[in-house]
Amino acid sequence: MDENRNHETLGAGETMIPDNVADPEGMPRWVKVFGIIGVILAIIFVILHLTGHGLHEHIPSADHPSSTDAK
Amino acid sequence: MRIMPPGIRKFALVAHIASSVGWLGAVAGFMALSVVGLTSMDSLMVRSSYLAMEQISRFVIVPLSLASLFTGLVQSLGTPWGLFRHYWVLIKFLLTLLATFILLTHTQAINYMGNVAAKTILSSTDFRQLRIQLMANAGAALIVLLVNTGLSVYKPRGLTWFGHRKQREERKML
Numbered sequence: 001m002d003e004n005r006n007h008e009t010l011g012a013g014e015t016m017i018p019d020n021v022a023d024p025e026g027m028p029r030w031v032k033v034f035g036i037i038g039v040i041l042a043i044i045f046v047i048l049h050l051t052g053h054g055l056h057e058h059i060p061s062a063d064h065p066s067s068t069d070a071k
Numbered sequence: 072m073r074i075m076p077p078g079i080r081k082f083a084l085v086a087h088i089a090s091s092v093g094w095l096g097a098v099a100g101f102m103a104l105s106v107v108g109l110t111s112m113d114s115l116m117v118r119s120s121y122l123a124m125e126q127i128s129r130f131v132i133v134p135l136s137l138a139s140l141f142t143g144l145v146q147s148l149g150t151p152w153g154l155f156r157h158y159w160v161l162i163k164f165l166l167t168l169l170a171t172f173i174l175l176t177h178t179q180a181i182n183y184m185g186n187v188a189a190k191t192i193l194s195s196t197d198f199r200q201l202r203i204q205l206m207a208n209a210g211a212a213l214i215v216l217l218v219n220t221g222l223s224v225y226k227p228r229g230l231t232w233f234g235h236r237k238q239r240e241e242r243k244m245l
Contacts, residue, residue: 028228
């Protein structure tokens with residue numbers, strides 16, 4: 001827990017990285033989880049837009065005011 | 072960028088927290104209005120909701136999102152945290168950038184609904200898909216902003232490749 005405290009506080013010494021802790025050079029697990037979730041969400045976003053479920057697909061253009069969405 | 076003196080840093084931190092938390096609160100309000108606009112049977116209530124959503128978006132959410140992005144950049148670049156050293160700072164920055172970009176590209180839809188509400192009386196079936204998506208987008212934005220708040224508080228450990236390089240350079244200099 002001391003390691004966390006050193007890491008979190010931004011005290012007068014301004015040492016962001018604790019000297020007593022050797023940070024592993026690899027990517028932390030939580031970053032990998034964030035990355036996987038981000039990729040999944042990006043894929044869903046692209047699929048939704050490609051299948052015509054994007055937000056702008058529901059806005060009638062000026063040329064075609066009688067959208068199927070509108071009554 | 073030079074490290075900011077403590078007084079200016081505190082001021083920048085207050086500005087960043089106020090704009091970020093304000094953005095979160097405004098999006099929560101926006102979402103509440105979008106739910107009312109979608110589910111209410113009272114046409115006056117529906118109209119008021121979309122009119123209010125347009126104004127909140129234009130005068131509160133967009134300015135606060137830009138302020139949060141700007142003050143976040145100042146806060147990271149003006150302190151030893153840096154922008155690219157720690158994963159949590161970098162991810163928070165990317166999420167803020169993404170949320171701001173999506174917000175700015177979706178203001179057209181919000182303004183459209185505001186204009187429609189101002190001119191016509193909306194029934195519960197009018198523009199239903201668009202109204203559902205406005206609510207869903209507000210929910211997604213709320214989740215992203217809550218994640219950002221969590222990252223700011225927990226500051227999960229982990230240095231980027233750039234952070235490790237900087238750390239080695241700093242140790243060599245000592």
